[in-house]
Amino acid sequence: MQSGAQHLLEDGGADGGRLVLSGELTLPVIAPLERDLKALAGPVASVDLAGVEEIDTVGAWVVCRFAREHNSEITGASPAAQRLLAAMHEIDAGGDTHPHRLPVWERVPTKLGEHVFNARGGVYGVVGFFGQIILGAGSLLRHPSRFPLKALVHQMELVGVSALPIIGLMSFLIGIVIAQQGSVQLEQFGAEALTVNLVGRITLRELGVLMTAIMVAGRSGSAFAAQIGTMKLTEEIDAMRTIGISPIEVLVIPRILAATFMMILLGFYAAMMAIIGGAVVGQFALGIPFFTFLVRIQEVVPVHDLWVGLIKAPVFGLIVALAGCFHGMQVHGNSEEVGRRTTMAVVSAIFAVIVLDAFFAVFFTEIGWG
Structure with missing residues (x-):
């Protein structure tokens, strides 16, 4: 049975407290912890992972994001956790996630040109389809029994x-x-x-x-x-x-x-x-x-x-x-x-x-x- 993730914030005075995490920092059980961490206010000097039993990519991302937002030091991580934390440390989710969009004075003529070009292909398709119908009609005229x-x-x-x-x-x-x-x-x-x-x-x-x-x-x-x-x-x-x-x-x-x-x-x-x-x-x-x-x-x-x-x-x-x-x-x-x-x-x-x-x-x- 998964024990879930636990946290404890120890008061460290003006320099900030020490956040102690324990249990499992994995995707199935980390949602409550993530909500609690978002609610924490004030400086946090360090994040202690010594009590963490298991951690995955999602858990490492949550810890790194919290440490980045609070300028905290991560301590007590196991070798496996350190590898995940190192991989997640350089990821920045604050970038622009929207695709690049041309300004309207470029976008409208470009779209219009695409429609005109596609219309040409459509005309070719209709003419070709009409030609197939003429050929089919001619075939039926030659073989009326197939009508x-x-x-x-x-x-x-x-x-x-x-x-x-x-x-x-x-x-x-x-x-x-x-x-x-x-x-x-x-x-x-x-x-x-x-x-x-x-x-x-x-x-x-x-x-x-x-x-x-x-x-x-x-x-x-x-x-x-x-x-x-x-x-x-x-x-x-x-x-x-x-x-x-x-x-x-x-x-x-x-x-x-x-x-x-x-x-x-x-x-x-x-x-x-x-x-x-x-x-x-x-x-x-x-x-x-x-x-x-x-x-x-x-x-x-x-x-x-x-x-x-x-x-x-x-x-x-x-x-x-x-x-x-x-x-x-x-x-x-x-x-x-x-x-x-x-x-x-x-x-x-x-x-x-x-x-x-x-x-x-x-x-x-x-x-x-x-």
């Missing part, structure tokens, strides 16, 4: 059918908000009837497909990255390559096709639900009958507005699926990388969708579909 039809149908169900409730509710509420807020502003000019134009054009051209793409990025894009990343981490993808199965053909292409095709249907569905939400507001707040609102939509919304939304939808779906699958295939190391890559997939997909939406807005305005 993973069941995987495609399964992914279409997950991306499209399972998303109908949440996308429908979101779009319905967005339509209500647009109609309500738009009517309040148009009322100042006596043009509440133009609320129909506002709801129809903004949902068919922009918000219907844009909000759907953001929802699909958060729902399906993250799922793609997490699923493929987990398979990469557990070496399932390496096992597929070993037995001659292409992960691009079996995992990536079905997800990309499902997201691309289903975004067309989901974008149209979202726009219709938003228009129904606006019609509900028209019925109860604007005095516009529900079916009159819907008929008026057909009269005031140009057909090309519908085509604008339907053209953007598959592009957004392709971007979302590419981001999710690409970041999933980049997972390596540990499980923390799965979460990091999933977050990067969602953020990069949403960012790319918004940038492309701005490009499409300018493009369609230039060709006369504004």
Whole structure:
């Protein structure tokens, strides 16, 4: 049984007392002694270790630190204790333990340069990944019997059918908000009837497909990255390559096709639900009958507005699926990388969708579909 460490402070007058230590100065039992030594005040001329039965590195460090702080002499140490004390004597724990940090005017440009350099590598990776998809698609065209039809149908169900409730509710509420807020502003000019134009054009051209793409990025894009990343981490993808199965053909292409095709249907569905939400507001707040609102939509919304939304939808779906699958295939190391890559997939997909939406807005305005 360990007896623990004991101490006794003998009064030595003005020259300072003598601290007598005894027992064991080892890691398991030294904590109480260290607290007591920190509480000691006043000069201590010497530290007597003659009664110490056993000492380790931690005990030697505690004794040396106390002796340094009180300018004390260590006496009575055994040969083994003297070797430990000599090793600990030169150690100074008062130094700066924080890493060196550059000033902000150097740190910010350096970090910016690192991000730009890493972005270049990311662009190369995306282009290479897209090339692998093209090669995989070409291989499937040459060998149609290898096409993973069941995987495609399964992914279409997950991306499209399972998303109908949440996308429908979101779009319905967005339509209500647009109609309500738009009517309040148009009322100042006596043009509440133009609320129909506002709801129809903004949902068919922009918000219907844009909000759907953001929802699909958060729902399906993250799922793609997490699923493929987990398979990469557990070496399932390496096992597929070993037995001659292409992960691009079996995992990536079905997800990309499902997201691309289903975004067309989901974008149209979202726009219709938003228009129904606006019609509900028209019925109860604007005095516009529900079916009159819907008929008026057909009269005031140009057909090309519908085509604008339907053209953007598959592009957004392709971007979302590419981001999710690409970041999933980049997972390596540990499980923390799965979460990091999933977050990067969602953020990069949403960012790319918004940038492309701005490009499409300018493009369609230039060709006369504004």
